[in-house]
Amino acid sequence: MSEITGGKIPNNVNLAGDRKLQRALEAWQPSFLRWWQDMGPAGFQADQVFLRTAVSVEPEGWAHFDYVKMPDYRWGIFLADAVPDRKIGFGDHMGEPAWQQIPGEYRNALRRIVVSQGDTEPASVEQQRLLGRTCPSLYDLRNLFQVNVEEGRHLWAMVYLLHTYFGRDGREEAEELLNRRSGDADKPRILGAFNEPIEDWLSFFMFTYFTDRDGKFQLLALAESAFDPLSRTTRFMLTEEAHHMFVGETGVLRAVERTAQVMRESGKDHPDDLRRLGVIDLPTLQRYLNLWYSLSLDLFGGEISSNAATSFATGIKGRAKEEDYPDHRALTGTYPLETVKEGRLQREEVPMRNAMNEVLRDAYVVDCQRGVDKWNRALEEKGLPFRLRLPSRRFHRQIGIYAGAFADPDGHLLSEADWRARADAWLPGPSDRAFVRSLMQRPIDQPGTMAGWLGAPRQGIKGRPVDFQYVRRAEA
Numbered sequence: 001m002s003e004i005t006g007g008k009i010p011n012n013v014n015l016a017g018d019r020k021l022q023r024a025l026e027a028w029q030p031s032f033l034r035w036w037q038d039m040g041p042a043g044f045q046a047d048q049v050f051l052r053t054a055v056s057v058e059p060e061g062w063a064h065f066d067y068v069k070m071p072d073y074r075w076g077i078f079l080a081d082a083v084p085d086r087k088i089g090f091g092d093h094m095g096e097p098a099w100q101q102i103p104g105e106y107r108n109a110l111r112r113i114v115v116s117q118g119d120t121e122p123a124s125v126e127q128q129r130l131l132g133r134t135c136p137s138l139y140d141l142r143n144l145f146q147v148n149v150e151e152g153r154h155l156w157a158m159v160y161l162l163h164t165y166f167g168r169d170g171r172e173e174a175e176e177l178l179n180r181r182s183g184d185a186d187k188p189r190i191l192g193a194f195n196e197p198i199e200d201w202l203s204f205f206m207f208t209y210f211t212d213r214d215g216k217f218q219l220l221a222l223a224e225s226a227f228d229p230l231s232r233t234t235r236f237m238l239t240e241e242a243h244h245m246f247v248g249e250t251g252v253l254r255a256v257e258r259t260a261q262v263m264r265e266s267g268k269d270h271p272d273d274l275r276r277l278g279v280i281d282l283p284t285l286q287r288y289l290n291l292w293y294s295l296s297l298d299l300f301g302g303e304i305s306s307n308a309a310t311s312f313a314t315g316i317k318g319r320a321k322e323e324d325y326p327d328h329r330a331l332t333g334t335y336p337l338e339t340v341k342e343g344r345l346q347r348e349e350v351p352m353r354n355a356m357n358e359v360l361r362d363a364y365v366v367d368c369q370r371g372v373d374k375w376n377r378a379l380e381e382k383g384l385p386f387r388l389r390l391p392s393r394r395f396h397r398q399i400g401i402y403a404g405a406f407a408d409p410d411g412h413l414l415s416e417a418d419w420r421a422r423a424d425a426w427l428p429g430p431s432d433r434a435f436v437r438s439l440m441q442r443p444i445d446q447p448g449t450m451a452g453w454l455g456a457p458r459q460g461i462k463g464r465p466v467d468f469q470y471v472r473r474a475e476a
């Protein structure tokens, strides 16, 4: 059963029963709030936002919806209910009791993973901090802030683990999580995609579709962890994550629908004509998709990884939905990979444990395709022949075996010169970005009104209508 104790930090971990830990987290809290004021959504901290707050882990009723000023949001610490007598489900320790404390020999490896996970959460808030100024509707503005406050809570989730289980090192890492900055030359965030700018709402929707979905799969893999507090923490984080991906999927869908509608009404399909009509042409949507998909593929790490093998062997990190796999030790068998040797593709059999990053990426790719299919159904319904698609996983990679190669979206290898000559057709260039930004010059802040490039959502939030006042401006 979960129970919420009052006090400064809402939680179901009986913080009041551990005064030392409670003091340490209460000392970190002002630093977090300072970071939120400096790096959280710029210009909206005094406004009342209709937000969901996690208040327990009960499947029915874990969330409370109401107006709140973001700095007053109740960021809490919640672990999913314990599974009684939970056993380790994979790797060399399979069948042994799950760990309630960290075995000393695995401390560094676990800390690295918790820190990498924790680092992405504030990074995404930093990346998105200026978007409110150009929101396409109040409904979307509210969704942006919902995502932002929950990424803030995910940071709390990892800081709880660092403070509780990693001693002084953990406390230092918790401070550092507030000191790195997305895109900073000297103190960047740890993983690649979290240093890329998100300057427009199309990027935001692509990010929440593709990059938050990396979050889903990493969290699913960590939910299998032998380290039980990590498993319980990530299981509850996944509950919130679903909404972030919904924001991305429906955001891209609404952009596609609006463009398709204008294409039908005007009978035009040339990008220049559509741009003049104020909507995002489909090839530009495809280029943004190519960018955020490839950046997100990189987040899974190298295809061949001894780190991944060690994480699996030790029980630190499993596969998504480990119970669906027949063999939980993965000591036999290989994974067939197409590697690049001297500019050519070549098949290589990799020991299964060393391919665990790729196994997780496979599950991710399948999940990504589902939304793309929905976007394409919207085009089909309008009788339009254009189809969006996921590029090859060899395209535009910066991590792993394809990092030095140059592949087109079909996965064919090219010379660097050929690739560069054609990259403008595949990835957003300066003129694409300038055009997309030109559609987003000011906030659309009348309830129910949508920017011209974006369709209306099917329904509002928590039974409220689409034209509900989701954000009440302080000065209005």
Ligand code: BYC
Binding pocket: 112, 113, 114, 116, 117, 120, 121, 124, 151, 190, 191, 192, 193, 211, 212, 213, 214, 215, 216, 218, 219, 298, 299, 300, 301, 302, 303, 304, 305, 306, 307, 308, 317, 357, 399, 400
């Ligand atoms: N950028 O063996 P390798 C989310 C490093 S998203 C820069 O290939 P390994 C969210 C790697 O650290 C989910 N560096 O990979 C979404 C290693 O460094 P060292 C985030 C990278 O170790 C939206 C070296 O390259 N959670 O929650 O298996 C909004 C070789 O490593 C990158 C996690 O990622 C990269 N992309 O690591 C908000 C889970 N990739 O050891 C939130 C935690 C690899 O040589 N992290 N490197 O210094 C992990 O499980 C693993 O560390 C990785 C793969 C998935 C990152």
Ligand code: FE
Binding pocket: 121, 150, 151, 154, 215
């Ligand atoms: Fe998150």
Ligand code: FE
Binding pocket: 151, 212, 215, 241, 244
């Ligand atoms: Fe998220």
